[in-house]
Amino acid sequence: MFSILLLLIPTISAKATVKKTVVGVSSAFIERSGSTTLSVFISSDEKIAGGSFDILYNPEQLRINASDVKMTDTLSEYLSVGGSDASGKISISFAKASGSVIDGTVMEVKATVLSAGYGNINNLILENTELYDEQGKRITTQLINGQIKPFVGKESTHPNAVTVDKPWLITVSKPYNPATLNTSAVTLKRGSTDFPIELEVVNDRQFRVKPIGSYIRSTYTLEITDQLRSINGAKLNEPVRLKFKVN
Incomplete structure (x- = not known):
């Protein structure tokens, strides 16, 4: 099993405790x-009864129309x-009488990079984030x-073709926050398709990436972004892109 070592940048003035609830883009x-x-x-591993938040972006760099935003079924039990x-x-914004554990994508956003954003870093910033439990207590997020x-x-290519069920073992230099281990931080593409x-x-420093079903003959790209965080909020030293082939 091929192992990838990821280095996490240490942060200053952060408590070394796992954040139980994460909101991200x-x-x-x-x-x-x-x-x-x-x-x-x-x-999250807490029961959330409601909440709201905004995502700010630069409309001179990104185009996001009303029709480009879709709610998912994750909040189907909520009024949202x-x-x-x-x-x-x-x-x-979303709410319901009783709380539920939420763990998944709540919204999908199609964003188009305009000419002003070519080659630039285009930020989507979370603001005014408030989540509440069944007692109306605010949840630390x-x-x-x-x-x-x-x-x-860091880009690399696996030297040999792999089997149709090949798993990848990822090792990080510091314990990671499992709440940030999701398919937003770790993606696999066949060509340009997810x-x-x-x-x-696996443990507090390792996780495994496995295909659902079998690979078919093609070239794949495994990407890990800096959205995977350590337990004290540290980011990856740099994103990782691994290419491999299935014959």
Whole structure:
């Protein structure tokens, strides 16, 4: 099993405790121009009865219309509303009488990089984030902002063709926060199309990436972004991109 070592940058003035609840926007790598779909996710082991938050972006660099924002079934049990005002803000709010554990994508956002954003880092910033439990108590939340940017990181190619069920063992230099281990931080693509994967916690410094089903003959790219965080909020030293072939 091929192992990838990831280095996490230490942070200052952060407590070394696992954040139980994470709200984030996925990142995407675009070299110059084009469109991409981002995921807005909540990962928590607490029962959440409601909440709201905004995502701010630069409308001079990104185009996100009202029709580009879709709620997912993750909040189907909640009364929810979400959308973009097309002028720099996406909003979402949701509530219900009893709380539930939320762990998944709550919204998908199609963003188009405009000419002003070519080759730049385009930020999607979470603000006004409030989540509450059944008693109306505010839940402590770690925020992970998203970016659309060119890939600048460690690239490698696996030297040999792999089997149709090949798993990948990932090792990090510091204990990672399992709430940030999701398919926004770790993706697999067959060409330019997402390929379904399962992420398995091995221990506090390792996790396994496995295909759901079998690979077919093609070239694949495994990407790990800096949205995977250590237990004290440290980011990856650099994103990782691994290419491999299945014959």
